Amino acid sequence: MSYFSNITNAVGTLIAGMKVTMGYFVRPREHVTLQYPDEVWPIPTRNIGVGELDAYNTIRSKLTVNIDDCIGCKACERACPVNCIHIDTYKAGPDDDLGITSNGTKKKLLTASFIIDMSECMFCDLCTPPCPEKCITMTPDYQFISNDNLKTDVTPEQRWRDKNLLIYQFSKVSETERQRLKVEAETAARAKAEMMAVKKAAAAKAAEEKAAAAKVAEEKAARAAAEAVAVSKTIQENTKNNTSETLAETNTETVLVSEHGTSAEETTPATDTVTDIPLESISSAVTPEAPSELTADTEVVESPVDHEASTTKESDNG
Amino acid sequence: MIQALANWILSFDILAGLGNPIAWGLSLFVVSALIFAFVAVNAIVLVYFERKVSAFMQVRLGPMRVGKFGSLQTVADALKLLQKEDIIPRSADKILFLIGPWVILVASVVTFAAIPFSDTLLAANMNIGLFYVVSISSIVVLGIVMAGWASNNKWSLYGAMRSAAQIISYEIPVGITLIAVVAVVGSLNLQVIVQAQGGVGNLFHWIPLPLPNWFIFHNPFLFLAAFIYLIGATAEINRTPFDIPESESELVAGFMTEYSGLRWALFFLSEYANATLVAFLVSIVFLGGWQSPFADYAGAQIGFLVITLVAVMWTLYVKAKAQRLSIYPVGISLVITLAAWLFPGFAVWLASPGLFWMLMKVASIIFLLMWFRWTFPRLRVDQLMYVSWKVILPISLVNLMGVAVWMWLTGEIQF
Ligand code: SF4
Ligand code: SF4
Numbered sequence: 001m002s003y004f005s006n007i008t009n010a011v012g013t014l015i016a017g018m019k020v021t022m023g024y025f026v027r028p029r030e031h032v033t034l035q036y037p038d039e040v041w042p043i044p045t046r047n048i049g050v051g052e053l054d055a056y057n058t059i060r061s062k063l064t065v066n067i068d069d070c071i072g073c074k075a076c077e078r079a080c081p082v083n084c085i086h087i088d089t090y091k092a093g094p095d096d097d098l099g100i101t102s103n104g105t106k107k108k109l110l111t112a113s114f115i116i117d118m119s120e121c122m123f124c125d126l127c128t129p130p131c132p133e134k135c136i137t138m139t140p141d142y143q144f145i146s147n148d149n150l151k152t153d154v155t156p157e158q159r160w161r162d163k164n165l166l167i168y169q170f171s172k173v174s175e176t177e178r179q180r181l182k183v184e185a186e187t188a189a190r191a192k193a194e195m196m197a198v199k200k201a202a203a204a205k206a207a208e209e210k211a212a213a214a215k216v217a218e219e220k221a222a223r224a225a226a227e228a229v230a231v232s233k234t235i236q237e238n239t240k241n242n243t244s245e246t247l248a249e250t251n252t253e254t255v256l257v258s259e260h261g262t263s264a265e266e267t268t269p270a271t272d273t274v275t276d277i278p279l280e281s282i283s284s285a286v287t288p289e290a291p292s293e294l295t296a297d298t299e300v301v302e303s304p305v306d307h308e309a310s311t312t313k314e315s316d317n318g
Numbered sequence: 319m320i321q322a323l324a325n326w327i328l329s330f331d332i333l334a335g336l337g338n339p340i341a342w343g344l345s346l347f348v349v350s351a352l353i354f355a356f357v358a359v360n361a362i363v364l365v366y367f368e369r370k371v372s373a374f375m376q377v378r379l380g381p382m383r384v385g386k387f388g389s390l391q392t393v394a395d396a397l398k399l400l401q402k403e404d405i406i407p408r409s410a411d412k413i414l415f416l417i418g419p420w421v422i423l424v425a426s427v428v429t430f431a432a433i434p435f436s437d438t439l440l441a442a443n444m445n446i447g448l449f450y451v452v453s454i455s456s457i458v459v460l461g462i463v464m465a466g467w468a469s470n471n472k473w474s475l476y477g478a479m480r481s482a483a484q485i486i487s488y489e490i491p492v493g494i495t496l497i498a499v500v501a502v503v504g505s506l507n508l509q510v511i512v513q514a515q516g517g518v519g520n521l522f523h524w525i526p527l528p529l530p531n532w533f534i535f536h537n538p539f540l541f542l543a544a545f546i547y548l549i550g551a552t553a554e555i556n557r558t559p560f561d562i563p564e565s566e567s568e569l570v571a572g573f574m575t576e577y578s579g580l581r582w583a584l585f586f587l588s589e590y591a592n593a594t595l596v597a598f599l600v601s602i603v604f605l606g607g608w609q610s611p612f613a614d615y616a617g618a619q620i621g622f623l624v625i626t627l628v629a630v631m632w633t634l635y636v637k638a639k640a641q642r643l644s645i646y647p648v649g650i651s652l653v654i655t656l657a658a659w660l661f662p663g664f665a666v667w668l669a670s671p672g673l674f675w676m677l678m679k680v681a682s683i684i685f686l687l688m689w690f691r692w693t694f695p696r697l698r699v700d701q702l703m704y705v706s707w708k709v710i711l712p713i714s715l716v717n718l719m720g721v722a723v724w725m726w727l728t729g730e731i732q733f
Contacts, residue, residue: 014693017694021689021693022375022689024374024376024377025375026646031378032377033378
């Protein structure tokens with residue numbers, strides 16, 4: 001009997017199942033499919049950002065920068081954990097007016113390049129709170145297909161395929177201008193580096209000569225000491241220590257003198273090649289690697305008299 | 319039809335010199351090409367409808383982006399398949415692997431030679447048409463075993479073995495249900511079987527409900543036989559819920575696991591050709607083939623009026639029960655009814671037999687198969703065998719006896 005009840009049960013359940021599918025078949029309008037590029041889910045309106053300001057109360061998606069308000073302080077660049085913001089700024093000249101932000105702050109830096117690499121951004125929203133001008137903000141655009149941000153000729157499909165198209169440049173400085181600024185800065189930096197190299201070379205040479213002179217002086221001193229020892233031995237036993245001290249003092253003086261003599265000759269032609277660099281910049285460019293030599297250098301420049309005096313002294317000694 | 323085409327070719331003065339054999343060969347070629355074109359286009363259309371039907375039944379939309387409502391999606395897919403690389407596994411049996419899909423395709427396409435599309439549209443009017451169709455369509459299993467064995471792959475082999483076991487098991491109840499019909503008609507000629515179902519009569523000849531003289535309404539046993547045949551045929555063409563030879567969740571793709579590109583497309587083509595063949599056979603044997611369901615134009619008018627009333631009642635019932643209104647059944651039947659009453663020519667056309675009714679019936683059966691496919695879960699192998707040997711086969715045997723007894727009682731045959 002269970003055989004027949006089995007069959008009737010099977011037929012009954014099959015018909016029930018067919019009823020369900022037919023019920024859905026005749027109602028195709030109730031579909032759950034989202035025709036994605038044509039339709040999108042509504043963007044949630046609830047507050048999911050941080051902070052109280054309206055700018056933060058949006059869904060965390062694409063970043064945008066109101067570049068007119070940006071003062072180029074790089075606070076956002078420093079805040080980003082993945083280093084996907086890259087800002088290049090240049091100091092405004094004394095007569096340049098870069099305008100003021102909507103907060104009334106005067107802009108002192110020209111933001112020549114403001115790049116956000118959205119392909120690396122992790123939407124953590126850590127870059128927006130530090131901004132003093134509240135000009136870097138999250139937008140609800142999660143599709144990355146809006147054609148703002150200067151890349152107007154890029155279609156959504158291209159942007160999905162090419163990672164480089166997710167790198168957004170927000171600065172309004174033109175590409176040629178940016179190149180010019182870059183070249184300028186590079187030449188200045190190169191000049192600085194050359195300067196440093198020359199100085200380093202001079203310092204190294206000076207150190208070498210110093211060492212050579214020290215050797216000579218040492219030999220002299222040794223000879224003198226030997227003589228002195230001989231003299232003292234023959235004349236006076238008690239004052240031996242005192243004489244050796246005075247001899248050492250004279251040694252150091254001779255070293256300094258020889259150094260000055262050479263370095264002054266070397267540095268003058270080098271400074272001729274980079275005439276447009278002001279003096280303060282050189283002094284400010286002093287690195288902590290070799291402060292002693294350089295301070296000695298400046299002393300030389302400032303006191304040529306001293307130099308002559310010391311040479312006479314040396315000759316006297318000799 | 320081939321001879322008619324040859325005669326038509328020879329009727330032109332310029333071509334008359336060809337002679338009958340050449341004209342006959344030419345028309346044979348044309349008819350074969352037409353049948354193959356029908357099968358290919360049919361597969362493309364059916365894949366599209368299958369995807370749409372499945373999508374609607376699963377509250378989805380289906381293909382939407384290529385062409386209007388995705389209508390060119392399957393064309394694009396077919397083009398893609400043609401361009402794909404035809405990979406042959408290194409350890410495969412090359413010859414069998416290469417000819418396997420072609421055997422399946424040929425076996426499923428040549429059966430259409432005996433199918434009467436309408437009273438004149440018939441490639442070969444055989445007196446053993448039904449026998450020919452059933453036997454030739456069984457060759458498909460040979461190709462499947464070839465493909466499965468030659469692939470040198472466990473899944474393929476399992477798929478092929480299951481397929482062979484399944485098709486052989488279900489051949490028997492299918493054959494017996496068809497014999498029941500043959501017992502009523504007394505002929506294996508498909509054209510004769512269709513012609514025997516013309517006109518309108520009472521349901522089962524004694525219930526006073528005017529219905530077409532189709533064999534499904536001929537007697538209660540044949541009514542049951544139609545469904546048994548549909549179930550068995552579904553199993554024979556490896557469609558869900560009997561798709562264990564290619565069950566994706568167990569066997570990846572069954573016997574076509576190793577196939578790609580064009581050869582894989584051939585499997586698909588033959589699968590849908592077989593589904594269409596089953597739909598043709600059901601409509602020819604049980605639903606009157608190219609016969610119209612209406613006896614004359616008045617019958618068509620009244621018939622559609624009744625259909626409209628039923629649709630209205632059904633809509634009201636659904637509205638009352640489920641709080642929603644579906645206007646399409648009422649709308650479509652109302653439009654047809656009005657057209658039938660206003661334009662008697664339209665009613666006459668509806669009442670006349672022809673290709674239209676054949677294709678309508680085939681489409682309905684194919685929709686039923688799709689409906690099955692997207693509703694029922696797949697059977698286990700042992701359940702499949704249980705259904706075949708313990709349920710369908712006994713019922714079909716009882717059916718055959720019942721038909722014989724019915725015929726004897728009603729006096730349609732005398733011993
Ligand atoms: S959201 Fe986070 S990751 Fe993205 S740019 Fe801002 S700080 Fe960097
Ligand atoms: S923190 Fe704000 S103002 Fe400063 S650089 Fe970033 S965007 Fe500009």
